[in-house]
Amino acid sequence: MSKRDYSLFGADAKRAVESGLTAAEWYHTEVPRKVMKDLMARSDRPAIRDTIILYGSMILFAGIGIALWPSWWSAPFWLAYGVLYGSASDSRWHECGHGTAFKTPWMNNWVYEIASFMIMRNSATWRWSHARHHSETYLVGRDPEIAVMRPPEVAKLILNFFGIIDVIKFFPNLIQNALSGPTAAEKTFVPQSDWGKVQKVGIICVAIYAVTLIAAISWGSILPLMVIGLPRMYGAWHHVMTGLLQHGGLADNVIDHRLNSRTVYMNPISRFIYWNMNYHVEHHMFPMVPYHALPRLHEVIKDDLPPPNRSIGEAFAEMWPAIKRQVLNEDYFIRRDLPPTAKPYREDFHQYVPGMMHPGDAE
Amino acid sequence: MPWIDACSTDDIDEEDLIRWDHGAQTFAIYHSPEGEFFATAGLCSHENVHLCDGLVMGHLIECPKHNGQFDYRTGEAMRAPVCVNLKVFPVKVEAGRVFVEVA
Numbered sequence: 001m002s003k004r005d006y007s008l009f010g011a012d013a014k015r016a017v018e019s020g021l022t023a024a025e026w027y028h029t030e031v032p033r034k035v036m037k038d039l040m041a042r043s044d045r046p047a048i049r050d051t052i053i054l055y056g057s058m059i060l061f062a063g064i065g066i067a068l069w070p071s072w073w074s075a076p077f078w079l080a081y082g083v084l085y086g087s088a089s090d091s092r093w094h095e096c097g098h099g100t101a102f103k104t105p106w107m108n109n110w111v112y113e114i115a116s117f118m119i120m121r122n123s124a125t126w127r128w129s130h131a132r133h134h135s136e137t138y139l140v141g142r143d144p145e146i147a148v149m150r151p152p153e154v155a156k157l158i159l160n161f162f163g164i165i166d167v168i169k170f171f172p173n174l175i176q177n178a179l180s181g182p183t184a185a186e187k188t189f190v191p192q193s194d195w196g197k198v199q200k201v202g203i204i205c206v207a208i209y210a211v212t213l214i215a216a217i218s219w220g221s222i223l224p225l226m227v228i229g230l231p232r233m234y235g236a237w238h239h240v241m242t243g244l245l246q247h248g249g250l251a252d253n254v255i256d257h258r259l260n261s262r263t264v265y266m267n268p269i270s271r272f273i274y275w276n277m278n279y280h281v282e283h284h285m286f287p288m289v290p291y292h293a294l295p296r297l298h299e300v301i302k303d304d305l306p307p308p309n310r311s312i313g314e315a316f317a318e319m320w321p322a323i324k325r326q327v328l329n330e331d332y333f334i335r336r337d338l339p340p341t342a343k344p345y346r347e348d349f350h351q352y353v354p355g356m357m358h359p360g361d362a363e
Numbered sequence: 364m365p366w367i368d369a370c371s372t373d374d375i376d377e378e379d380l381i382r383w384d385h386g387a388q389t390f391a392i393y394h395s396p397e398g399e400f401f402a403t404a405g406l407c408s409h410e411n412v413h414l415c416d417g418l419v420m421g422h423l424i425e426c427p428k429h430n431g432q433f434d435y436r437t438g439e440a441m442r443a444p445v446c447v448n449l450k451v452f453p454v455k456v457e458a459g460r461v462f463v464e465v466a
Contacts, residue, residue, distance in 0.1 A: 023411075037379065040418040099430045099442060131429045131444040135410055191446055288418055288427050 002331060004140045004252075006149050008188050013141030016253070022136055027256040027346065028285045029304040036286070039293045039300070042103035046292040047095075050272065051111060054092070058084045062227055069223055078226060082235025083273060086163060089118035090239035091275035091291075097127055100290040101275070117205060119239075120163075120170040120232050122177055124197040128190045134287055138252040138260045144189060148248045150330035152323045157244065163236035177202030238273055242266075245315045246280045249322030251333045256345055257284040259335065263298065263308040264315040281305050304343060306336035366455065366462040372400070373459070380424060380435075382415030385465055390452065391415055392461060393435045395422060400454045401435050402463045408433075408440065408447035 005012040016022050031039075061081035068074035095101040096112035116123035133145040140146075148157065156165050176183055181199040182190050190198060208228070215224040222230070251259040258281055266278045277283060279294040282301065289297050302308070309315035318334060325332045338344065369383045375394040382405055383390045389405030391414045407414055407426040416427040424435045431445030438449035453464040 033379075036416075037418070042418075042420065099425075099432075105442070127443055131409075134429055193446060194443075286427070288425060288430055 004150050004330060006140060006146060008141060008144060008185050010141050016136070016139045016142050021139055021253065021255065022142055024255045026285075027258070027343075029301040029343075031286075031300060035300060036289075039286070039289045039297050041293075042100065042290060043292070044103045044107060046290075047101040047107070047111075050275070051092075053272075054084060054088055065226065066223065069226075070221075078231075078234065082231040083238050084235070085118050085231035086233065086235030087238035087240075087242075088273045088275075089115040090243070091273065091277055093119050093121060093123075093126070094130070094277065095275050095291050097130055098287055100288060116201075117208070118232065120167065120174075122174065122198055122201050122205070124194055124201045125177070125182060125186050125190055128194070129186075132189045134284065137257065137284060138247055138250075138254070140252055144185070146252075147243055147246070148323060148326075150252070150326050151328070152326050154323065154327060157240075157323070161237045161240045163233035163240075166236070167233060174202055174205055178206045238270070241312065241316075242270065242274045242278065245309075245312070245319060246277070249319040249326070249334045251335065257281050258305055258338070258342075259345060262315060262319075263305065264312060265308055265310050266312055270312065303339060303341040306338055306342075364464050364466055367465050369402070369461050369463045371459055372456060372461055375400070375461075378419050378421070380415060380417070380419055382413060383463070385463075388465070389413065390463060391424065391435070392454070392463065393419060393424065395436070400456055400461050402452040402454045403433070403435050403438055403449040404451075407431060407445065408449055409445045 007013065058081055061077045061084070065074045065077040065081055068077065092101070092111050092115035096108040096115060099105065099108050101111065102108045113123050116126065129144045133143050136142040138146060159165050173183065177198050181195045186198065187195070212224045212228045216222055245262055245264055247260055247262065250262060254260050261281045261284050263281045264278045266274065271278060276291040276294045279298050282289070282294050282297045285301070286297060309318060322332065322334050367385055369385070369390070369392055370381065372394070375381050375392060377394050377398065378396045380391050380393045383392050384405075391403050391405045393401045393403070395401065403414070403424070405413055405415065407428065409426065409429060409431050412426055412428040414424055414426060418425045418427070419435070422434050422436050423432045423441060425432045426445065429444050430442070431440070432442035433439060433445060433449045434441055435449070436451075438451040440446055440448050452466065455462050
C-alpha cells in the first residue's frame with residue numbers, strides 16, 4: 001500500500017511532474033464545435049435572476065432573524081440565511097471565479113469578491129488555487145483543493161460540516177496574508193504579480209471581521225456575528241455535503257475526469273444553492289460551459305460518462321463506505337463502469353502512476 | 364518571413380477560430396465579428412492548452428481550461444490566470460485565402 005504525500009513540496013508532487021502526469025492531456029468527450037459554441041455562450045440573465053433571488057432571500061431571512069432575535073423563533077430564519085451565506089457563496093465564488101456565471105465581467109468580479117469573503121477564501125489566492133485544481137485535478141501533491149485526502153480523517157470531515165476545520169485554518173492564514181502576503185505554499189501557485197493583491201484582500205477582510213467583532217463586544221451580543229462570520233459555520237453543511245460528492249471515494253492521479261469526478265442528480269433547491277455543480281464531470285471536462293448550460297451539456301455527453309448517481313442519498317451511499325475503507329486502505333477507490341456507448345478508460349494512461357491500483361488489487 | 368497559405372476564409376465562422384499547424388508550430392486563426400482575420404500562437408501562455416477549443420467573444424479568446432482571456436488582435440493577456448501575452452502573427456487575405464506570416 002502506498003503512502004500519499006499531499007504537500008505541494010513533497011515527494012508525490014515531484015513524482016507527478018517527473019512521471020509526466022502533470023503535462024499529460026486529459027480525456028474529454030468529443031462534442032461538435034457548433035454544439036459546444038452554443039453551450040459555451042454567455043448570458044447575464046440567468047445569473048442576474050439567481051443573484052437577485054439569492055441576495056434578496058438573504059436580506060429577508062436575516063431581517064426576520066434580527067427582528068425575532070433572541071427568540072428561538074428566529075432559528076429557522078438563521079438556518080436559511082446561513083445556508084445561503086455559508087454554502088451558496090461557495091458555488092458563486094466558484095462560477096464567478098471561472099468568469100462564466102455572467103457575461104459582463106464586472107458582475108462576475110463583484111459577486112466573486114462578495115462570495116469569497118462569505119466563504120472565507122482570500123479572493124486573490126483562491127483564483128489561482130482553483131486554476132491548479134482544474135489543471136491537475138486530484139493529482140496528489142499538485143492539487144491544493146483535495147477535499148478528502150487519504151487516508152481520510154473522518155472526524156475532520158464531519159467537523160467541517162460545521163466549517164470548524166476551514167475556519168480554524170482560515171484566520172491564521174488570513175492574518176499572515178494581511179501582514180506579509182501569501183504563505184510559502186501559496187507562492188507555489190500565485191504569481192508574484194498578485195502577491196500584493198493577496199495582502200490587500202487580507203487587510204480588508206481582517207478589517208471587516210475586526211469591526212464586526214468590536215460591534216459584538218460593544219453591544220454585548222453575538223448578533224453581528226450571526227450576520228457576518230458565524231453563518232460560514234452554521235450554514236456550511238450544504239456546501240460540504242455537495243463538495244464531498246465531487247470527488248470523494250474516486251480515483252486520484254488519473255487524467256480522465258470520468259474516473260475522479262462524480263455527477264449526481266439533485267433536487268431543485270440544492271441545485272440553486274450549488275448552481276448546477278452537481279454536473280461535476282461535465283464541469284471539469286468543459287469548464288468554460290456556464291452553470292446554466294450544464295444540464296444541456298449533460299444530455300449531450302452522458303452516453304460517454306458513467307451513469308450519474310440518482311440522488312444525494314444514493315451518492316452518499318456509494319461514497320461514504322469507500323471513504324471508510326480508505327481509512328484502512330488508502331489505495332482503495334470506486335471505479336464506475338462505463339455504458340457500452342462510452343469510449344473506454346485509457347488504462348495505459350494510469351498504470352505508471354505511483355499509488356494507483358485497482359480496487360480489487362487493494363484488498 | 365514567408366507568407367503561408369493557412370486556410371480558406373470560409374473555413375472559420377465569424378466570431379470563431381480554428382487550429383492551424385505548420386511545421387513544428389501550432390497557431391490559432393480567428394475570424395472577428397467585423398470580418399477581419401487574425402493569428403496568434405495556438406497554445407495558451409498559461410499552461411499550453413490549445414486555444415482552438417476555446418470561446419471567441421468579440422475580440423477576446425477564452426482558454427478552454429482555465430477561462431483566461433486574451434485580446435487576439437494584440438495578444439494581450441486580459442483575464443487571470445493568464446499573465447503572459449500571446450504572440451501574434453501578421454495575416455493577409457487574398458482571393459478568399461488566409462495567409463499567415465510565420466516567424
